[in-house]
Amino acid sequence: MQRKTPLMIHIVPGKCDYCGCCVGVCPEDAIELMESRISIIDERCTNCCKCVWACPWEVIQFHREGVEQLATIQPMYLNEQEQ
Amino acid sequence: MKEQYDIIVVGAGPAGSTTARFAAAGGASVLMLEKDRDVGYPVRCGEAVSHEGVVQFIQPDPKWIAATVTRFRLVAPNGKSVVPRLDGAGYVLERRLFDYEIAKLAAYEGAEVVTKAYVYDLLKDDNGKTVGVKALIKDKPAEIRSTIVIGADGVESRVGKWAGIDTTCHIHDMESCAQMTIAGIEMEQDCLEFYFGDATSPSGYLWVFPKGKGTANVGIGINVEEAKKKSAIRYLQEFIDRKFPHAAVLTHIAGGVPCAKTCDTLVKNNVMLVGDAGHQVNPVSGGGIISGMIGGMIAGQIAAEALTMNDLSYLTEYEKRWQKRLGWRHEVFYNIKEAISGFSDETLNNIADSALKLPEEKRTLGGIFRSALWNQPSMLMEVAKVFIS
Numbered sequence: 001m002q003r004k005t006p007l008m009i010h011i012v013p014g015k016c017d018y019c020g021c022c023v024g025v026c027p028e029d030a031i032e033l034m035e036s037r038i039s040i041i042d043e044r045c046t047n048c049c050k051c052v053w054a055c056p057w058e059v060i061q062f063h064r065e066g067v068e069q070l071a072t073i074q075p076m077y078l079n080e081q082e083q
Numbered sequence: 084m085k086e087q088y089d090i091i092v093v094g095a096g097p098a099g100s101t102t103a104r105f106a107a108a109g110g111a112s113v114l115m116l117e118k119d120r121d122v123g124y125p126v127r128c129g130e131a132v133s134h135e136g137v138v139q140f141i142q143p144d145p146k147w148i149a150a151t152v153t154r155f156r157l158v159a160p161n162g163k164s165v166v167p168r169l170d171g172a173g174y175v176l177e178r179r180l181f182d183y184e185i186a187k188l189a190a191y192e193g194a195e196v197v198t199k200a201y202v203y204d205l206l207k208d209d210n211g212k213t214v215g216v217k218a219l220i221k222d223k224p225a226e227i228r229s230t231i232v233i234g235a236d237g238v239e240s241r242v243g244k245w246a247g248i249d250t251t252c253h254i255h256d257m258e259s260c261a262q263m264t265i266a267g268i269e270m271e272q273d274c275l276e277f278y279f280g281d282a283t284s285p286s287g288y289l290w291v292f293p294k295g296k297g298t299a300n301v302g303i304g305i306n307v308e309e310a311k312k313k314s315a316i317r318y319l320q321e322f323i324d325r326k327f328p329h330a331a332v333l334t335h336i337a338g339g340v341p342c343a344k345t346c347d348t349l350v351k352n353n354v355m356l357v358g359d360a361g362h363q364v365n366p367v368s369g370g371g372i373i374s375g376m377i378g379g380m381i382a383g384q385i386a387a388e389a390l391t392m393n394d395l396s397y398l399t400e401y402e403k404r405w406q407k408r409l410g411w412r413h414e415v416f417y418n419i420k421e422a423i424s425g426f427s428d429e430t431l432n433n434i435a436d437s438a439l440k441l442p443e444e445k446r447t448l449g450g451i452f453r454s455a456l457w458n459q460p461s462m463l464m465e466v467a468k469v470f471i472s
Contacts, residue, residue, distance in 0.1 A: 017125075017336060017337040018125075019127055019238075019239075019260075019336065019337035019338045019339060020237060020238050020239025020338075020339060021238060021239075021257065021259055021260070021337065021338060021339025022339075023238070023239035023240075023241065024238040024239055024240070024251070024252045024257055024339045024341060025251065025252055025253075025254050025257050025307060025339075026251065027251045029241060029244045029245075032203070033239050034118060034201050034219075035118055035119045035120065035199065035201070050254055050307070053254060053259075053307050053308075053310055053311035054254065054257055054259050054307045054310065054339065055259070055314070055337075056259045056260055056261040056310070056314060056315035056316055056337040056338065056339070057261065057314070057315075057316050057337045058314045058316065
């Protein structure tokens with residue numbers, strides 16, 4: 001599904017436990033989880049918020065105004081596309 | 084590490100290691116890749132298993148057993164508790180050591196293990212057939228080829244999705260979990276405690292499992308529909324503040340458990356799924372160590388046989404054998420979970436009250452279950468199915 005709004009999902013850097021609960025409920029395969037690195041794949045995310053609700057630690061947040069100004073980490077998936 | 088293997092197993096938890104062990108024992112060349120730098124760490128688990136479950140795979144060893152339990156206590160919302168009689172013992176594991184031992188069993192059979200190896204995609208040929216994985220091995224990109232890829236990559240599984248299997252867990256079935264290992268408390272070391280009720284753990288339960296003298300795993304799992312209103316960590320913190328206000332917190336972890344039926348598809352395009360990745364979890368208890376290992380054993384054996392026969396269409400035999408061994412039971416348990424999670428606090432209190440009226444020798448899980456049936460007759464159909472199938 002193509003998203004027309006800006007990305008509104010933000011993972012607070014440094015607070016995540018990397019447990020993967022969010023990845024398990026993501027219907028779009030839009031979260032990449034490494035040993036101690038997690039990122040949202042912007043072009044896949046539909047802002048459905050399931051990851052926000054699932055996070056046991058409230059580390060994933062929804063920002064209606066968009067998250068472009070917030071620090072994010074480039075997913076491996078995108079690095080691969082650029083190569 | 085070679086460039087080509089018969090089988091690549093993604094993930095070195097108990098399910099992945101057991102898959103690798105039985106596949107290697109069946110004559111396959113096996114590479115197991117673990118994204119973290121350690122096998123067994125970080126632990127994301129309440130760590131309780133039954134004796135009869137574990138002995139199918141390894142002899143119990145005090146080295147990885149934190150506590151041996153012979154009883155469990157069910158605590159109703161009103162605080163009344165029932166301690167059913169239990170046949171057989173169980174263990175609270177030290178998963179960080181247990182997982183190591185299970186991985187060693189795979190290594191003894193000849194499987195190679197590489198840690199800090201993050202798989203980020205499947206390698207496919209021009210026809211779209213899976214022929215290996217793309218990975219970062221110690222941060223360096225690598226393409227490793229294999230005839231079969233087995234996803235044992237846990238609740239956060241993506242291997243199945245890349246093969247076209249829908250492994251997304253519905254939020255109604257995903258348990259959002261938090262756990263703290265606390266020390267400096269008074270705790271019976273032979274008893275698992277389960278707390279139920281809307282105030283402590285709506286739709287799920289809260290557990291207190293002994294982990295050796297003065298230590299316990301205190302954790303909670305609630306489904307995401309409930310977690311949406313109030314998160315798991317808040318419920319857990321409230322409980323600990325109330326019950327163990329002076330405890331030292333040794334670890335503090337998050338997690339997710341797919342309390343769903345097994346994925347409809349476990350085999351596709353030379354990819355197989357085992358453990359949490361394929362939702363091989365007991366939907367009532369959320370326990371997945373032994374069931375994941377059973378799934379891994381069957382998958383490993385079938386994969387090795389398929390390679391020997393040079394017939395990859397035989398891999399689907401894994402789905403059939405899993406269904407026959409545990410899949411059908413998990414379907415029944417799922418329906419029971421649906422009934423139990425709808426119980427009101429009042430119903431749970433009534434069940435505890437009627438269980439306490441039972442003479443002690445009849446205070447078994449079955450006895451309590453029968454009393455639950457009186458409160459929720461719709462469960463009778465589900466129970467009937469257990470005997471009919």
